[in-house]
Amino acid sequence: MERRKFINDLGQVTAIFCAGAYFAACSKSDDNNPDPGNPGGGNARLSANLNSELTSVGSSKINGSVIVVRTATGNVAASFVALSLICTHQGCTVGFDSVTTGFKCPCHGSEYNINGAVTQGPAPQALTKYNISITNNVLTVN
Numbered sequence: 001m002e003r004r005k006f007i008n009d010l011g012q013v014t015a016i017f018c019a020g021a022y023f024a025a026c027s028k029s030d031d032n033n034p035d036p037g038n039p040g041g042g043n044a045r046l047s048a049n050l051n052s053e054l055t056s057v058g059s060s061k062i063n064g065s066v067i068v069v070r071t072a073t074g075n076v077a078a079s080f081v082a083l084s085l086i087c088t089h090q091g092c093t094v095g096f097d098s099v100t101t102g103f104k105c106p107c108h109g110s111e112y113n114i115n116g117a118v119t120q121g122p123a124p125q126a127l128t129k130y131n132i133s134i135t136n137n138v139l140t141v142n
């Protein structure tokens with residue numbers, strides 16, 4: 001193979017590869033729901049389809065460091081609570097206990113009730129609470 005033809009062929013292969021990478025990147029940006037924990041898409045911290053998720057009292061869903069828990073029947077915002085799972089003491093991730101419906105920090109033992117209020121220190125303040133909205137049976141935590 002001549003040197004000139006080799007360089008020419010290499011250029012064509014490179015162009016095809018770059019075009020493929022370009023279109024792959026485009027298809028990703030068109031995906032409205034890249035986060036499986038957020039079926040509503042957008043900038044929501046978490047969302048859930050209430051037709052199939054969070055259907056029973058005490059059920060929960062986590063996305064990253066955000067949890068939403070169903071506390072009552074009915075698909076209205078007041079039937080849910082959305083909290084940060086980050087302990088206000090030193091930032092460990094708290095765990096949710098669906099039996100006691102409370103949160104406990106594994107690092108130094110702080111405990112929080114279902115509304116995020118401190119029930120046992122050393123945590124100095126409540127877990128961060130987030131707003132919930134429900135539209136067309138899709139719950140969104142903002």
Ligand code: FES
Nearest residue numbers: 087089090105108
């Ligand atoms: S970090 Fe949670 S109790 Fe210390």
